[in-house]
Amino acid sequence: MLNSKQKNQDDSNKQIQVFKALADPIRLEIIKYLKHHSHEIACGEVGKAVNISKTSGSYHFKLLEAAGLIDTRREAREKYVTLNKQTFDKYVTDFYQNI
Amino acid sequence: MLNSKQKNQDDSNKQIQVFKALADPIRLEIIKYLKHHSHEIACGEVGKAVNISKTSGSYHFKLLEAAGLIDTRREAREKYVTLNKQTFDKYVTDFYQNI
DNA sequence: AAAATAGTTCAAATATTTTTGAACTATTTA
């Protein structure tokens, strides 16, 4: 079990991870693209839309997922992504209020 | 004058600058400290509270100011800082809604 | 079965950010 100091540490790390994930033009474009397409979309489609290589896409999606900003679901060859609104609410929208 | 595409570019740059500024443990500590002290505080006092060197403080305060997250006022030897809530509102709290 | 497609992994190269200490300016105190 984690004590309350450890929980704060953890949350602080998560907070930084979220801001780091948002602090990049490519990832911001990906997020904007997803926000404007409410249905599930494959990584490849997003990658094409924002004009990056497969490798670069793989790197950026991994980072966004690690930060909890997107959820992913693999179906056969393809990986579908959606925004995780809860993470945005907790670590972005409510950030100022909660600190 | 800037056209509307240039304005979006500009704002997108500002958005990234804000997230970059927030994506660091020291700067987050500084911001938390300021949030919990509503009155003006000198850089040195904050620096002592978060346990960093003068040089490091100077670097981080400059970055926060460039991002518009803090305002500063110099009075003789000392520089007083306060949070700029408008910037938090526009680029953090309202981020998700506005993209 | 071969070719095409979607995505991952790895390591090297590059770019960016952060830390550090020394030297500096300006102001205040002794």
Add this chain to the structure above:
DNA sequence: TAAATAGTTCAAAAATATTTGAACTATTTT
């Protein structure tokens, strides 16, 4: 006027993040 205090600037070093291409796995299409 000398010493102390508050903060800045600079350049080098160290740490982190990003890009790239080649090789890979797994699945689907021809």
